[in-house]
Amino acid sequence: MQLRYSFRLYLSAGQRAALARAFGCARVVYNDALRARETARSEGMPFPKTGDLSKQLITEAKNTPERAWLAEVSAVVLQQSLRDLDAAYKNFFDGLKGKRPRMGAPRYKSKRDTRQTVRFTANARWSITTGGKLRLPKIGDLKVKWSRTLPSVPSTVTVVKDSAGRYFASFVVETGPEEVLPEVTPELGIDLGLGHFAVLSDGTKVDSPRFLRRAEKRLKKAQRDLSRKEKGSSNRNKARLKVARAHARVADARREFHHQLSTKLIRENQAVAVEDLAVKGLARTRLAKSVHDAGWSAFVTMLEYKAARYGRTFVKIGRFEPTSQVCSQCGVKDGPKPLHVRVWTCGECGAVLDRDINAAVNVAKAAGLAVSACGAQVVRREAHVVRVEVQDHHRRPVAAGRLKLRAA
Numbered sequence: 001m002q003l004r005y006s007f008r009l010y011l012s013a014g015q016r017a018a019l020a021r022a023f024g025c026a027r028v029v030y031n032d033a034l035r036a037r038e039t040a041r042s043e044g045m046p047f048p049k050t051g052d053l054s055k056q057l058i059t060e061a062k063n064t065p066e067r068a069w070l071a072e073v074s075a076v077v078l079q080q081s082l083r084d085l086d087a088a089y090k091n092f093f094d095g096l097k098g099k100r101p102r103m104g105a106p107r108y109k110s111k112r113d114t115r116q117t118v119r120f121t122a123n124a125r126w127s128i129t130t131g132g133k134l135r136l137p138k139i140g141d142l143k144v145k146w147s148r149t150l151p152s153v154p155s156t157v158t159v160v161k162d163s164a165g166r167y168f169a170s171f172v173v174e175t176g177p178e179e180v181l182p183e184v185t186p187e188l189g190i191d192l193g194l195g196h197f198a199v200l201s202d203g204t205k206v207d208s209p210r211f212l213r214r215a216e217k218r219l220k221k222a223q224r225d226l227s228r229k230e231k232g233s234s235n236r237n238k239a240r241l242k243v244a245r246a247h248a249r250v251a252d253a254r255r256e257f258h259h260q261l262s263t264k265l266i267r268e269n270q271a272v273a274v275e276d277l278a279v280k281g282l283a284r285t286r287l288a289k290s291v292h293d294a295g296w297s298a299f300v301t302m303l304e305y306k307a308a309r310y311g312r313t314f315v316k317i318g319r320f321e322p323t324s325q326v327c328s329q330c331g332v333k334d335g336p337k338p339l340h341v342r343v344w345t346c347g348e349c350g351a352v353l354d355r356d357i358n359a360a361v362n363v364a365k366a367a368g369l370a371v372s373a374c375g376a377q378v379v380r381r382e383a384h385v386v387r388v389e390v391q392d393h394h395r396r397p398v399a400a401g402r403l404k405l406r407a408a
């Protein structure tokens with residue numbers, strides 16, 4: 001399986017300038033090649049070959065005054081740019097032939113594109129230094145915030161500058177079967193709720209970590225400030241950039257939280273079951289916004305691929321008896337309950353049921369998992385509410401799996 005790992009980069013002014021040159025050169029070569037091919041096409045000439053373009057647009061161009069600056073950038077980066085164009089053409093032609101979904105013809109890249117990228121392949125002799133820096137030819141040793149460990153050595157790194165002006169190193173790594181974890185006993189049902197981010201069939205209630213709540217608060221404030229600024233003023237532009245940065249921070253913090261929680265749950269349980277979110281039907285209601293904000297689908301996707309990677313079972317259950325209508329202890333269905341009813345007593349067996357935990361146990365049971373529906377799991381007073389404590393995303397990286405659950 002191929003997985004993509006992204007890490008934030010922190011660059012010096014000199015490194016930023018060198019990288020800007022690499023973005024620029026890669027873009028120019030891409031555009032020159034695109035122009036050469038489009039010209040050939042409009043003149044009815046044969047499609048120029050990549051090898052010829054490489055010779056003409058890179059090797060020979062470096063000796064001309066107009067393109068001499070191409071020599072300042074690793075040649076491998078420029079060749080990669082040609083290969084990227086090849087891939088764009090191939091996808092376009094395959095789309096026309098019906099081999100894949102149709103997509104537009106390759107387009108010229110612009111300096112003003114919000115996302116700038118440059119790719120270094122193994123040939124470019126990039127490396128990770130013993131000090132943990134990313135060494136790129138003709139750019140330097142870049143500081144990386146390693147928030148996770150790479151499972152294997154990647155061959156390619158893509159350096160990205162996003163719309164908020166941040167830099168990332170993105171690695172694609174191949175993961176093998178050696179990652180399958182030793183078997184464990186627990187199996188788990190998860191109810192993704194609104195009161196808590198997730199409630200587990202073992203009685204654990206998981207809330208968003210403090211660093212995420214704080215980032216969300218800052219975003220709200222930035223948005224309020226922006227709405228108060230006069231249109232067209234320079235203050236408004238500053239405020240807009242602030243909002244963009246706050247947005248990026250919330251997205252980062254949320255992704256980090258999802259990674260940590262999903263890794264922890266997959267490590268500690270042999271099987272994990274969730275309800276299909278489409279079936280859950282919340283996305284169509286007024287709760288849609290909070291569903292969106294909670295980012296459940298991103299979280300569920302992580303559970304799914306991590307289960308595959310670590311040799312665990314992942315079950316997504318479809319429509320079944322509504323989770324809140326069935327007693328997870330005796331199975332009696334006693335009808336719908338309004339949303340404000342959080343705890344009730346089963347009229348049949350007398351169990352005191354916590355709405356969320358009851359739902360999580362029902363999810364596990366519907367998936368055929370062996371969760372024991374013992375009293376402690378559904379009875380509220382014995383359930384322990386926990387708060388997820390992770391280190392601040394912006395201070396120190398946390399290795400995945402080091403997420404601590406602490407009883408509050």
Ligand SMILES: [Zn+2]
Binds near residue numbers: 329349350351
């Ligand atoms: Zn019952």
